[in-house]
Structures are given as C-alpha cells and as structure tokens.
Amino acid sequence: MEKKKLVLGVIGADVHAVGNKILDHAFTHAGFEVINLGVLVSQEEFIEAAIETAADAIVVSSLYGHGELDCRGLRDKCKEAGIGDILLYVGGNIVVGKQPFEEVEQRFKDMGFDRVFGPGTSPDEGIAFLKKDLNITE
Amino acid sequence: MQPVLLIDFGSTYTKVTAVDLSGPTLLGTAAHFTTVETDINEGLNNALGELSKKVGTLDYTARYACSSAAGGLRMITSGLVPELTAEAARLASLGAGAKVIKVYAYELTEEDIEEIDALKPDIFLLTGGTDGGNRAYIEQNARMLAQCKTRFPILVAGNRSSTTTCLRILEGREVTACPNVMPKLGALNIEPTQNEIRALFLERIIKAKGLSTAAELIDGILMPTPAAVLSAMELLSGGTKTTPGLGELVGVDLGGATTDIYSIAAGHPDHDAVMKGLPEPYAKRTVEGDIGMRYSALGVLEAVGVERLAELSGLSEAQVLAMTEHISAQPDSLPDTEDYAALDYAIACAAIETAVTRHAGHLEEIYTPTGPAYMQMGKNLTGVTKLVVTGGAIIHNQQAPLIARHAFYTESAPFSLKPKTADIYIDRRYILASMGLLGQNHPDAALTIMKKELEYHGTAE
Numbered sequence: 001m002e003k004k005k006l007v008l009g010v011i012g013a014d015v016h017a018v019g020n021k022i023l024d025h026a027f028t029h030a031g032f033e034v035i036n037l038g039v040l041v042s043q044e045e046f047i048e049a050a051i052e053t054a055a056d057a058i059v060v061s062s063l064y065g066h067g068e069l070d071c072r073g074l075r076d077k078c079k080e081a082g083i084g085d086i087l088l089y090v091g092g093n094i095v096v097g098k099q100p101f102e103e104v105e106q107r108f109k110d111m112g113f114d115r116v117f118g119p120g121t122s123p124d125e126g127i128a129f130l131k132k133d134l135n136i137t138e
Numbered sequence: 139m140q141p142v143l144l145i146d147f148g149s150t151y152t153k154v155t156a157v158d159l160s161g162p163t164l165l166g167t168a169a170h171f172t173t174v175e176t177d178i179n180e181g182l183n184n185a186l187g188e189l190s191k192k193v194g195t196l197d198y199t200a201r202y203a204c205s206s207a208a209g210g211l212r213m214i215t216s217g218l219v220p221e222l223t224a225e226a227a228r229l230a231s232l233g234a235g236a237k238v239i240k241v242y243a244y245e246l247t248e249e250d251i252e253e254i255d256a257l258k259p260d261i262f263l264l265t266g267g268t269d270g271g272n273r274a275y276i277e278q279n280a281r282m283l284a285q286c287k288t289r290f291p292i293l294v295a296g297n298r299s300s301t302t303t304c305l306r307i308l309e310g311r312e313v314t315a316c317p318n319v320m321p322k323l324g325a326l327n328i329e330p331t332q333n334e335i336r337a338l339f340l341e342r343i344i345k346a347k348g349l350s351t352a353a354e355l356i357d358g359i360l361m362p363t364p365a366a367v368l369s370a371m372e373l374l375s376g377g378t379k380t381t382p383g384l385g386e387l388v389g390v391d392l393g394g395a396t397t398d399i400y401s402i403a404a405g406h407p408d409h410d411a412v413m414k415g416l417p418e419p420y421a422k423r424t425v426e427g428d429i430g431m432r433y434s435a436l437g438v439l440e441a442v443g444v445e446r447l448a449e450l451s452g453l454s455e456a457q458v459l460a461m462t463e464h465i466s467a468q469p470d471s472l473p474d475t476e477d478y479a480a481l482d483y484a485i486a487c488a489a490i491e492t493a494v495t496r497h498a499g500h501l502e503e504i505y506t507p508t509g510p511a512y513m514q515m516g517k518n519l520t521g522v523t524k525l526v527v528t529g530g531a532i533i534h535n536q537q538a539p540l541i542a543r544h545a546f547y548t549e550s551a552p553f554s555l556k557p558k559t560a561d562i563y564i565d566r567r568y569i570l571a572s573m574g575l576l577g578q579n580h581p582d583a584a585l586t587i588m589k590k591e592l593e594y595h596g597t598a599e
Contacts, residue, residue: 013506035323048219053271
C-alpha cells in the first residue's frame with residue numbers, strides 16, 4: 001500500500017529543532033512518508049507543501065508558548081486553498097503558562113484541529129491516532 | 139594551426155570569433171547586424187568579411203554557433219504552487235537559456251489558453267505535483283492545453299504518476315515526457331528537462347526560426363546564446379580535469395533590453411541561518427526583462443527612482459527624466475555628450491545593483507522568545523570572490539570596473555547576500571558566449587583563452 005504522507009514542522013518564530021527531528025524519525029519508522037519542513041514554518045508553507053505533495057495530514061508542533069496565535073486561521077486557509085478536509089494535528093507546549101489541558105484542547109478543536117496533544121506526549125500516541133484517523137490497518 | 143570559427147547569432151549583432159586551437163589563442167573577433175528577416179547568412183557573411191580583414195582567410199576545421207536571434211528561445215511554464223513547482227519550472231527554463239515569457243500556477247483558465255495562443259511560445263513546460271503528490275492540477279492543465287489552437291512542443295515534467303495520463307490527453311501534439319522537476323518537496327531535478335529543452339531547440343526551433351540555412355553551412359547551432367554564456371561561466375568557475383578554474387563566481391551580462399545574472403556557487407548560509415524556500419541550482423541564471431541600458435532604461439528608472447539616478451549621474455532630476463525618455467525611445471543612441479555619458483554610467487550602476495539584488499538571496503530577521511533568528515531565502519553569495527562582467531552595453535565603457543562594484547554588498551542593505559569582496563574581470567573582447575560553445579568540444583582551449591583574455595581589474599569591495 002502507498003505510504004500516507006504527513007507534512008511536519010514547527011510553526012511560527014519557534015526554533016526548537018530537537019522534538020521535530022524525533023517526530024520525523026518516529027513517524028518515518030512507523031511507516032509514514034514525512035515531508036519535514038523543519039523550524040520557523042509559516043502557515044502558508046504548511047499549506048503549500050500539503051497541496052504539492054497531496055499530503056494526508058498536517059502535523060504542527062509548537063514549543064515556545066505562542067502556538068495559539070500562530071495556529072489561528074490555519075483551517076480557514078486550508079479551506080481557502082482547496083484542502084479544507086485535510087487532517088490537522090497540533091502538539092507541544094502550545095499555550096502560555098499552565099492551563100487546564102481540557103480547555104486548551106477545546107480551544108484548538110474550535111480552531112479546526114482534529115487532534116490536540118499536550119506536553120510530554122509520546123510519539124506512539126500520535127502514531128496510534130494517525131493510524132486510526134487515516135484508516136491504516138496493520 | 140587549427141582554426142575554429144565560433145558564431146553568435148544575436149538579436150542585434152551576429153558576432154564571429156576565430157580561435158587557434160594549437161595555441162590556444164584568440165585570433166580575432168568581428169560583428170555585423172543580424173539579418174534574420176531576409177537571409178541570416180547575409181549578416182554572417184558580412185561579419186566573416188570583417189573578420190577575414192583582421193585575421194586573413196582561414197581554413198576552419200570546425201564552425202560552431204549559438205543563437206538568440208528571432209526572439210531567442212521563448213518559453214511558457216506552468217506549475218502548481220507559485221513558490222514550488224512553478225518556480226522550479228521557471229528555474230529549469232532559465233538555466234536552459236530560455237526567455238520565460240509567462241509563468242502560470244494552479245489551474246489554467248480559458249483566458250490563459252487564449253493568452254498562450256496569442257503568445258505562441260517555442261516550448262511549453264507543464265509541471266505540477268511532487269512524485270506521488272497532487273495529480274489533479276497537472277492533468278486538468280493538460281486538458282486545457284489540449285484546447286490550444288496553436289501548435290508548439292510540450293514538455294511534461296511533473297508528478298510521475300500523472301505523466302501517462304498527460305501524454306494521453308495531449309496525444310496528437312508534439313509532447314515529450316521528462317522526469318519531474320521537483321520529485322520531492324524542496325528537491326530540484328531540472329537537468330533532464332534542460333537537456334530536453336536543448337534537444338528541442340536543436341531539432342525544431344532552429345528550423346522554425348529560419349536559421350536552418352545557416353545551420354547547414356556550419357557544424358550546428360549548438361544552443362541558445364544564454365546557455366552558451368552559462369556554460370562558459372561554469373567552465374571558468376569549475377575548470378577542467380587538468381586546469382583549475384577561478385572557483386565560485388558571479389557573472390553580470392548587461393544588455394540594452396535585459397540584464398542576465400549568473401551565479402556559479404553553492405550559496406550555503408554563513409552561520410546559523412535557517413534555509414527557507416526552494417533550493418537553487420548551483421549554476422543559476424536569472425534574467426531581468428525590465429532592466430537594461432536602452433530599451434529598458436525606463437525600467438531601471440522605475441526600479442531605483444529618479445533620485446538615485448540623479449545622485450549617481452550628478453545630473454538634475456529633470457535632466458535624468460528627459461534624457462532617459464530619449465535613450466529608451468532611441469535605443470541606437472550613443473553617449474556622445476558628457477551628460478549622456480554620465481547618465482549611461484548611472485543607469486549601468488543602477489541596473490547592476492537591481493539585477494544582482496534580485497538574483498542574490500536575502501536574510502530575514504525574526505524575533506523569537508530566545509532572541510533574533512535568521513531565515514535565508516535564495517543563495518548566499520557574500521563569500522564569492524570573483525565577479526565577471528560582460529555585455530555589449532558595458533564592456534567598452536572605460537568606467538566598467540567602477541560600475542561593476544555596484545554588484546557588491548552594502549551596509550545600507552545588510553540582509554541582501556551579495557558578494558563582499560571580489561576580483562573583477564571584464565570581458566572586453568566579448569568572447570564568453572563563443573568560449574561556452576568552444577568549451578563543448580575543447581574545454582581546455584576555451585578555459586585557457588578565457589583566462590588569458592578576460593581583463594583583470596583588481597580586487598574591490
């Protein structure tokens with residue numbers, strides 16, 4: 001079967017590169033084709049990469065607390081660009097300070113993200129959800 | 139003696155160069171107006187007459203030619219995302235020596251098809267999607283192209299999963315499949331397409347443009363002139379198996395209508411800048427269609443502003459405006475007064491400034507919670523230490539070395555990644571295109587002649 005494609009990157013003015021490399025490795029190992037855009041990735045870059053490669057999901061990381069601002073409007077732009085139905089994941093330290101995760105999750109889901117992951121999530125958890133959402137059966 | 143003749147059928151002049159391979163030495167050069175409307179051989183024979191006055195009648199062992207006559211190689215390209223496959227297609231075409239008259243992205247519309255019919259390209263390059271990526275756009279665009287009334291060769295170099303479908307849709311037209319110009323996101327593979335463009339140029343375009351009568355007399359028109367210049371720059375930079383080249387370099391070709399910039403350099407970031415955007419080819423060519431000394435003099439004025447030209451020339455703003463109008467309306471005019479010479483100097487400086495700035499990469503500073511970070515778009519040329527200047531509009535100007543310095547990095551634009559300190563070489567004999575041609579079969583001779591004939595004008599910053 002053809003590999004499912006993920007566009008991966010760290011959004012906004014965020015230069016945290018280590019987690020990005022770990023995710024790239026973990027997703028690739030799990031059988032996905034990873035299009036890794038690295039750090040300092042704008043919303044437009046995520047979308048353009050997803051269009052050109054016909055990706056199945058966009059996986060956004062944010063570590064520096066400004067994720068909420070950076071992610072706002074991403075789903076709307078995807079709709080505008082003709083990939084409105086694409087699977088959107090976000091994870092990391094995505095908000096400022098310590099806030100109840102349920103509230104954070106709800107806020108990002110309202111923004112149009114399909115899955116939201118808090119700090120300390122294992123890559124395996126993300127992989128399990130990706131397989132479920134993309135109907136991958138082992 | 140082993141004389142070889144090199145011919146450049148330019149849009150204005152047919153230039154001929156005689157070299158002796160057994161030196162190897164440059165014997166002489168001559169030029170005459172190109173006569174593509176009547177018979178291209180007329181201009182060629184006149185130029186050869188001039189040449190034989192200088193070097194005597196020679197029994198040439200080989201004759202090679204390049205051409206940018208009859209509009210050059212006019213291409214239209216289409217891709218999916220403007221910054222990705224559409225840009226890859228544009229870079230591929232420019233590097234093959236083409237004049238890119240239009241670039242389309244996303245879906246071609248009915249209006250676009252009408253426009254393509256009106257523009258009548260020599261070649262259309264259809265791209266879109268990475269391998270295994272998007273198929274919808276390129277296939278839709280193939281269907282639209284199939285409606286074109288005019289006939290032109292089409293190269294398909296997009297998502298490989300779509301190639302067969304595209305070929306089927308375009309059946310009955312002259313269509314060739316090439317490997318994807320962007321097989322993976324952010325990875326270019328433009329050489330196979332460039333080779334195909336060149337092959338088409340040889341087989342078909344030469345005939346269509348009425349150049350074949352000349353082609354019979356010589357051993358072939360090998361390539362479009364800009365491809366010959368790019369090839370000469372690559373040879374000069376990289377050297378041959380036996381002789382080292384100059385290393386990484388930037389080339390400037392300042393003409394009356396356009397300004398071409400070449401860089402033969404990796405362009406890696408200096409320190410901790412993060413690379414963004416498409417990786418650019420090691421040998422990169424850009425063309426500024428609005429920047430030139432005569433036909434495009436007003437484009438230069440528009441790009442830098444009248445204040446800048448006044449500052450560079452020492453003329454008043456009113457003078458600059460009136461005189462620039464004049465020379466763009468009369469592209470044959472020569473700078474026969476002190477004022478016009480001053481204006482020419484200013485336009486040349488501004489043209490080089492603008493064209494090199496557009497060619498070179500740049501940095502963008504981003505403030506992050508952990509301090510500033512830098513993103514680099516395009517090639518970092520700050521470490522390049524050779525600058526080669528050519529072009530009919532500048533090589534005879536006594537101030538050429540001063541003008542050339544306007545290619546350099548300035549404190550006032552610290553994020554523009556232009557060369558900081560470089561040795562300046564000027565192509566006074568106007569031989570680069572010829573040496574690019576000669577280098578196809580005799581790289582060592584071409585390199586030796588270039589090293590000997592390019593005038594060295596010291597190191598500047």
